[in-house]
Amino acid sequence: MNLEFKPNYEKESTINYLDLLIIRHNHLLEADIRGKSRTTTSIIHFISKHPNKHKLGAYRFLIHKNTKSPITSTTRNEHHNTHSQLTTSPEK
Numbered sequence: 001m002n003l004e005f006k007p008n009y010e011k012e013s014t015i016n017y018l019d020l021l022i023i024r025h026n027h028l029l030e031a032d033i034r035g036k037s038r039t040t041t042s043i044i045h046f047i048s049k050h051p052n053k054h055k056l057g058a059y060r061f062l063i064h065k066n067t068k069s070p071i072t073s074t075t076r077n078e079h080h081n082t083h084s085q086l087t088t089s090p091e092k
Contacts, residue, residue, distance in 0.1 A: 010024070013025070019033055020032065020033060021033075023072075030070075030072055031069075031070040031071065032071050032072050032075050033065070033069050033071050033075065044058050062079075062083050062086075063083075065079070066079045066080060066083065
């Protein structure tokens with residue numbers, strides 16, 4: 001397998017790179033994580049037959065992603081609201 005990296009050019013003070021959106025404000029850089037939508041809209045339901053370590057690992061991942069990642073406060077609040085809905089909604 002060969003990997004090919006193509007240059008990303010800045011448009012309107014932003015650059016998209018993998019799952020990151022890098023934003024330039026004058027001389028400061030800010031990063032925002034933009035993952036695939038399925039990673040933020042589904043989670044293993046606790047009554048599923050998956051091992052507990054998998055279910056708890058999914059929650060830990062969401063918490064870690066929202067507290068340790070270099071994301072904007074707006075995105076942090078959006079993630080928090082989405083995760084709150086996921087953890088309090090009944091299974092569909």
